[in-house]
Amino acid sequence: MRPYDIAKPLLFALPAETANRSVHRLLAAVDGTRVADAMADRYTVADDRLAVEAFGHTFDNPVGVAAGFDKNATIPGALASLGFGFAEVGGVTAEPQAGNARPRMFRLKEDEAIINRMGLNNDGAIVIGERLKNVDAPFPVGVNIAKTEHVGTDEAPEDYRTTYDHVAEGGDFFVVNVSCPNSEGFEELQNRDAMEAILGELQDAGAAPLLVKLSPDLPEPAVEDALDLVTELDLDGVVATNTTTERPASLRSPNAVETGGLSGKPIENEATEMVRFVAERVDVPVVGVGGVSTPEGAYRKIRAGASLVQLYTGLVYRGPSIAREINEGLLDLLAEDGFDSVEDAVGADL
Numbered sequence: 001m002r003p004y005d006i007a008k009p010l011l012f013a014l015p016a017e018t019a020n021r022s023v024h025r026l027l028a029a030v031d032g033t034r035v036a037d038a039m040a041d042r043y044t045v046a047d048d049r050l051a052v053e054a055f056g057h058t059f060d061n062p063v064g065v066a067a068g069f070d071k072n073a074t075i076p077g078a079l080a081s082l083g084f085g086f087a088e089v090g091g092v093t094a095e096p097q098a099g100n101a102r103p104r105m106f107r108l109k110e111d112e113a114i115i116n117r118m119g120l121n122n123d124g125a126i127v128i129g130e131r132l133k134n135v136d137a138p139f140p141v142g143v144n145i146a147k148t149e150h151v152g153t154d155e156a157p158e159d160y161r162t163t164y165d166h167v168a169e170g171g172d173f174f175v176v177n178v179s180c181p182n183s184e185g186f187e188e189l190q191n192r193d194a195m196e197a198i199l200g201e202l203q204d205a206g207a208a209p210l211l212v213k214l215s216p217d218l219p220e221p222a223v224e225d226a227l228d229l230v231t232e233l234d235l236d237g238v239v240a241t242n243t244t245t246e247r248p249a250s251l252r253s254p255n256a257v258e259t260g261g262l263s264g265k266p267i268e269n270e271a272t273e274m275v276r277f278v279a280e281r282v283d284v285p286v287v288g289v290g291g292v293s294t295p296e297g298a299y300r301k302i303r304a305g306a307s308l309v310q311l312y313t314g315l316v317y318r319g320p321s322i323a324r325e326i327n328e329g330l331l332d333l334l335a336e337d338g339f340d341s342v343e344d345a346v347g348a349d350l
């Protein structure tokens, strides 16, 4: 029995957000202590075949923590000791936000999924920017930048820029989040002109490496528009995908009726197909996210064109050893297929 088989029923007896907060507190408490060193020994898979070079950084392994798990950049060090190769903190907005009323995060246990309508609750760019300056994580830390709730689309470029200015010093890469389904008017942010204005403003401010995170709900022509922009503006990468407002017919959990973005197993294949769609059209690294929870699933995204993968929901369902399990499994899968490294397998199915 894995230790998480004991902890999981206890955590799952709590409301989803409360359980998350407990895990955060625990991770924050061990960060920088000998317990964290022991965790790093236990969970890190040190193997050169896992290393990936992408947008100017070296990632010791391709498995990262997706945005939303460490919204306030309080635990990047602890996430590194869980064996992850990188973390994306945030979404950060220019002003602090309380987010939506609770409950706003729901487990769909039967589906190994989550629906959330957090509403981008975070401490705001000033506080998080200061915190990031003191983060001493042994891996690349990306910052997910989102729009402040009350700001309209026309003022969005300035709003994103304000956030960037505050977090610039502490981030290793920056992800423009125009795809949060819990944010007012997010569809508008993903139209070509709005995206161009936001991304252009951030580039003027010096934001680099700069990536854009897309929604799985975008119609194909809109994705193509967005990808044209990626090429025209010479962006550094694409993160695919965010959560979906769709509800696949396969969902069995009673919580499927909740409003918000769906993540986890039910979006895995769609996210992988979006990775493939993106990788076929742009020449920059793709970060594959959506339902990753097994070595096979991570490997499918890599073969579909992802240089890196990220996960959130998988961590909730599979527990703290997930990065180790995926990295160990990836090494076996690479060997079976005769690849010398993860980088060799990127896009093998394209």
Ligand SMILES: Cc1cc2nc3c(=O)[nH]c(=O)nc-3n(C[C@H](O)[C@H](O)[C@H](O)COP(=O)(O)O)c2cc1C
Binding pocket: 066, 067, 068, 069, 071, 090, 091, 092, 105, 114, 116, 118, 120, 144, 177, 180, 213, 241, 242, 243, 262, 263, 264, 265, 267, 289, 290, 291, 292, 310, 311, 312, 313, 314
């Ligand atoms: C509770 C929760 C909060 C999230 N917050 C953010 C966020 O602030 N910014 C963002 O870009 N994505 C956010 N996401 C989306 C994840 O980063 C990821 O794209 C999505 O959950 C799919 O990955 P998964 O199936 O591994 O969870 C959030 C997801 C969850 C479950």
